[in-house]
Amino acid sequence: MNVLILCTGNSARSILAEAIFNRLGNGEINAFSAGSKPTGIPNPFAISLLSSKGYDVSGYRSKSWDEFATDTAPKMDLVITVCDNAANETCPIWPSQGGTPPVRLHWPFIDPAAADGSDEAIAAVFHTVYEQIHDKVAKYLSKTIP
Numbered sequence: 001m002n003v004l005i006l007c008t009g010n011s012a013r014s015i016l017a018e019a020i021f022n023r024l025g026n027g028e029i030n031a032f033s034a035g036s037k038p039t040g041i042p043n044p045f046a047i048s049l050l051s052s053k054g055y056d057v058s059g060y061r062s063k064s065w066d067e068f069a070t071d072t073a074p075k076m077d078l079v080i081t082v083c084d085n086a087a088n089e090t091c092p093i094w095p096s097q098g099g100t101p102p103v104r105l106h107w108p109f110i111d112p113a114a115a116d117g118s119d120e121a122i123a124a125v126f127h128t129v130y131e132q133i134h135d136k137v138a139k140y141l142s143k144t145i146p
Helices: 013-024 044-052 120-142
Strands: 003-005 029-034 078-081 101-105
Touching: 003 013, 013 044, 013 101, 013 120, 029 120
Parallel strands: 003 029, 003 078, 078 101
Antiparallel strands: none
């Protein structure tokens, strides 16, 4: 199953979700993340958090969804947006790849990249959002992968 997690910047939430899906999917999920307006680099707090939890962070990068809208890109079965409409963020709308459209879900999470304060306070927001995403992915996969 191919999963694409979208957000605007592809620097924090979508990268966290990509990592979590790939870990919890136990080889049955190929998760990718992208943004409609990528920032160019993953948020350092996201990378630090993933690294502290034992993820290999060497391949993470902020990328455009254009990479996944080509004829040669993996066909997506599921597309999830993770932006927070309540914060007046504009969520990207996946243009699809032709053929049968993927299942689309919207899981709103606050943007930890927008957190301010001390490094400890920002890291705490990232940790909270990571746990929220982890719980949501785990529940989804428990219903999808026996």
